[in-house]
Amino acid sequence: xKVGIVAAAxxxxxxxxxxxxxxxxxxxxxEVLKKTGLPFREGYDDIITCSSDHWDGKxxxxxxxxxxxxxxxxxxxxxxxxxxxNAVLLGYIKVLSGHADVVLVTAACKERDVLxxxxxxxxGFDVTYQQLIGLDFTQAAALQAMSFMxxxxxxxxxxxxxxxxxxxxxxxxxxxxxxxxxxxxxVLGSEMLAYPISSLDKKAPCDGACAMILAxxxxxxxxxxxxxxxxxxxxxxxxxxxxxRDLADPEALFRAAKDAYRMAAIKDPxxxxxxFEISEHYSYQLLLWMEGLGLCERGESxxxxxxxxxxxxxxxxVNPSGGLLGGVPRYVAGANRVIEAFGRLQEKAKEGAGIKxxxxxxxxxAYGPAGQHHCVIILERGF
Amino acid sequence: xxxxxAVVGVGQTYHRARRPDVNIGEICTEAVRFALxxxxxxxxxxxxxxxxxxxxxxxxxxxxxxxxxxxxxxxKPGIRVTTGGTTGGTLACVAFETVASGIFDxxxxxxxxxxxxxxxxxxxxxxADPLWTRWxxxxxxxxxxxxxxxxxxxxxxxxxxxxxxxxxxxxxxxxNPHAHLRLQLQSxxxxxxxxxxxxxxxxxxxxxxxxxxxxxxxxxxxxxxxxARKPVWAKDWITVHKEGVYTRGGQHSVADLEMAAAKLFGxxxxxxxxxxxxxxxxxxxxxxxxxxxxxxYGFSKKGQAWELEEKGQxxxxxxxxVNPSGGVVSTNPIGATALIRVAEVALQLRGDAGERQIVRxxxxxxxxxxxxxxxxxxxxxxxxxx
Numbered sequence: 001x002k003v004g005i006v007a008a009a010x011x012x013x014x015x016x017x018x019x020x021x022x023x024x025x026x027x028x029x030x031e032v033l034k035k036t037g038l039p040f041r042e043g044y045d046d047i048i049t050c051s052s053d054h055w056d057g058k059x060x061x062x063x064x065x066x067x068x069x070x071x072x073x074x075x076x077x078x079x080x081x082x083x084x085x086n087a088v089l090l091g092y093i094k095v096l097s098g099h100a101d102v103v104l105v106t107a108a109c110k111e112r113d114v115l116x117x118x119x120x121x122x123x124g125f126d127v128t129y130q131q132l133i134g135l136d137f138t139q140a141a142a143l144q145a146m147s148f149m150x151x152x153x154x155x156x157x158x159x160x161x162x163x164x165x166x167x168x169x170x171x172x173x174x175x176x177x178x179x180x181x182x183x184x185x186x187v188l189g190s191e192m193l194a195y196p197i198s199s200l201d202k203k204a205p206c207d208g209a210c211a212m213i214l215a216x217x218x219x220x221x222x223x224x225x226x227x228x229x230x231x232x233x234x235x236x237x238x239x240x241x242x243x244x245r246d247l248a249d250p251e252a253l254f255r256a257a258k259d260a261y262r263m264a265a266i267k268d269p270x271x272x273x274x275x276f277e278i279s280e281h282y283s284y285q286l287l288l289w290m291e292g293l294g295l296c297e298r299g300e301s302x303x304x305x306x307x308x309x310x311x312x313x314x315x316x317x318v319n320p321s322g323g324l325l326g327g328v329p330r331y332v333a334g335a336n337r338v339i340e341a342f343g344r345l346q347e348k349a350k351e352g353a354g355i356k357x358x359x360x361x362x363x364x365x366a367y368g369p370a371g372q373h374h375c376v377i378i379l380e381r382g383f
Numbered sequence: 384x385x386x387x388x389a390v391v392g393v394g395q396t397y398h399r400a401r402r403p404d405v406n407i408g409e410i411c412t413e414a415v416r417f418a419l420x421x422x423x424x425x426x427x428x429x430x431x432x433x434x435x436x437x438x439x440x441x442x443x444x445x446x447x448x449x450x451x452x453x454x455x456x457x458x459k460p461g462i463r464v465t466t467g468g469t470t471g472g473t474l475a476c477v478a479f480e481t482v483a484s485g486i487f488d489x490x491x492x493x494x495x496x497x498x499x500x501x502x503x504x505x506x507x508x509x510x511a512d513p514l515w516t517r518w519x520x521x522x523x524x525x526x527x528x529x530x531x532x533x534x535x536x537x538x539x540x541x542x543x544x545x546x547x548x549x550x551x552x553x554x555x556x557x558x559n560p561h562a563h564l565r566l567q568l569q570s571x572x573x574x575x576x577x578x579x580x581x582x583x584x585x586x587x588x589x590x591x592x593x594x595x596x597x598x599x600x601x602x603x604x605x606x607x608x609x610x611a612r613k614p615v616w617a618k619d620w621i622t623v624h625k626e627g628v629y630t631r632g633g634q635h636s637v638a639d640l641e642m643a644a645a646k647l648f649g650x651x652x653x654x655x656x657x658x659x660x661x662x663x664x665x666x667x668x669x670x671x672x673x674x675x676x677x678x679x680y681g682f683s684k685k686g687q688a689w690e691l692e693e694k695g696q697x698x699x700x701x702x703x704x705v706n707p708s709g710g711v712v713s714t715n716p717i718g719a720t721a722l723i724r725v726a727e728v729a730l731q732l733r734g735d736a737g738e739r740q741i742v743r744x745x746x747x748x749x750x751x752x753x754x755x756x757x758x759x760x761x762x763x764x765x766x767x768x769x
Binding site: 079080124127241372 | 438443447449463466476483506508509514623624754
């Protein structure tokens with residue numbers, strides 16, 4: 001059985017002091033339903049929401065998000081408490097299981113409501129060894145970046161070049177928090193957070209939501225003439241204790257990608273996948289995740305970056321949407337990668353889209369300290 | 384296409400108010416080990432991990448990250464679902480679905496709660512909407528006192544009706560080695576000596592705060608046939624929400640429970656639930672809730688559950704035993720509580736419930752979860768494949 005994405009909607013990623021998290025969810029639910037003509041609540045068999053109690057500052061954040069998605073005395077609702085790509089994965093499983101024909105998937109987060117993200121992130125570490133030394137996700141990322149640099153002789157300039165290229169791609173993406181280009185020197189000169197990560201190396205915090213409709217083959221074809229099929233999925237945990245990993249080796253990503261490629265019958269991702277939407281919460285991650293996904297040999301990612309091959313017209317485009325660095329809220333991030341891939345597959349012939357007639361795309365979500373959990377989703381244009 | 388899914392192993396820790404001997408990872412590992420032993424397989428045979436808990440009760444963020452190292456999830460796929468009190472029920476649904484989808488063959492669902500690591504009441508307080516009702520929240524006790532008052536008023540049940548439920552559950556719990564509270568209660572009068580929390584809700588009407596964990600292993604038909612235990616088949620499951628009760632106030636309602644039962648029983652051809660279902664594990668955090676919800680799920684006519692209780696209809700040696708495990712008022716590690724319901728029904732259907740094995744030979748079982756703003760998850764499990 002095939003499962004397709006039939007429609008998607010995203011709010012612009014901004015600061016929304018006037019709206020509560022669930023109101024952002026409602027905006028995108030309304031929009032995605034309008035696109036498919038499905039009625040609120042009666043139009044779908046299940047709802048997957050994605051949000052965080054900690055970031056919403058509320059136990060059971062899905063009470064509100066579910067309500068806005070039509071869960072009240074309607075289809076069931078389940079909340080995925082991890083990156084949004086996993087909500088898509090669970091939606092896919094729901095349809096495949098035969099328990100739902102049409103599923104509404106939503107994700108939302110208001111990062112700018114949180115005064116001190118370090119506190120939340122610090123509570124994500126084990127109490128005995130890592131929490132007490134005061135780690136947060138940026139410091140974990142810095143450790144990973146350092147070990148990556150040492151292993152392959154990379155420089156801060158390589159990471160800064162990622163920011164430059166991603167922000168350049170992001171200029172054309174109206175959803176991103178910032179569409180501004182930045183120069184290499186601006187990145188290198190921005191405030192140092194934890195060496196080698198400076199503030200422009202880190203994804204800008206912002207608020208936003210997204211929604212999409214998944215459906216089984218027959219229903220998908222009824223709902224749109226341009227369905228995009230989910231061809232493969234993979235997900236994997238890495239070790240939590242940072243000392244138990246070689247941080248320069250994204251083991252979990254190797255495995256998640258392998259599973260997804262096997263399911264989608266992809267032998268050489270470089271040749272068979274037309275473009276990639278990767279979750280780089282920090283600049284160095286784009287390079288490391290490219291290696292993890294098998295886009296190049298180990299240690300060759302910086303060369304690939306400088307070659308211009310991953311540019312929009314370079315033959316193997318990576319993050320033509322601009323990725324996450326310009327500003328996509330966490331939790332929304334992985335689902336946003338899927339939606340960007342879906343959107344570009346749908347607008348295949350559009351002028352200036354950069355990539356000619358793309359057929360297969362990869363979307364990737366990362367979550368946890370130093371990318372402890374990865375989710376890979378392969379999409380294929382169905383028209 | 385959709386495949387069948389079966390519960391092939393269950394594991395449960397012992398539950399206490401505090402388990403200072405273990406941390407969160409370790410308590411989950413205990414349950415995982417018991418489940419693997421029960422199924423007669425090793426951690427290598429597990430394809431994916433489904434985990435969850437109440438996020439703000441321990442105050443831990445992204446708990447699955449830390450858990451992964453302990454429960455053997457490193458290098459394996461995993462999904463974390465958190466739906467409040469229903470988390471355990473949702474874990475079971477997702478486990479059934481991942482197997483039914485054909486993506487994974489053998490998965491394990493792990494639910495836990497270690498309430499003294501954090502502050503449950505502080506966590507629960509933030510359930511209420513910050514704009515409208517957070518200032519007046521009283522945690523679960525306020526809600527269930529109001530519910531008890533409402534039930535008494537609607538049905539004319541006397542105050543000892545709740546105590547009678549407690550007496551039954553206390554007797555059941557004495558047969559269950561895993562139960563947290565194993566109280567030697569002899570009479571309704573004894574229960575009624577327990578102090579009021581908020582009238583008419585007494586301390587013994589309410590669930591305890593427990594620490595513990597539960598795990599179930601779910602496998603495809605092909606894999607299940609090669610495992611040690613008799614498989615218990617997941618027949619069907621459903622989730623129905625009732626949202627915003629805290630913001631709208633207004634009338635007390637169990638419309639979602641009624642809807643869940645009507646849909647679930649309707650599509651499985653169950654016309655007389657009390658006769659056709661052999662055993663029920665109902666997630667009810669208070670005795671009064673159990674009475675009202677037995678009616679909502681269709682096991683009694685409206686307003687009569689307390690009379691059936693008086694006649695002992697829900698006792699474990701009768702035709703329709705309810706909560707032979709002792710129920711939620713005996714044991715309540717929240718993130719695991721609903722998963723324990725599924726595990727207990729599976730044990731009953733397998734005939735492996737030991738001293739708490741019901742007298743009737745069960746073929747069809749029913750388990751529920753309750754949580755959030757009053758929403759519910761329900762499962763039908765079957766001893767036979769059809």
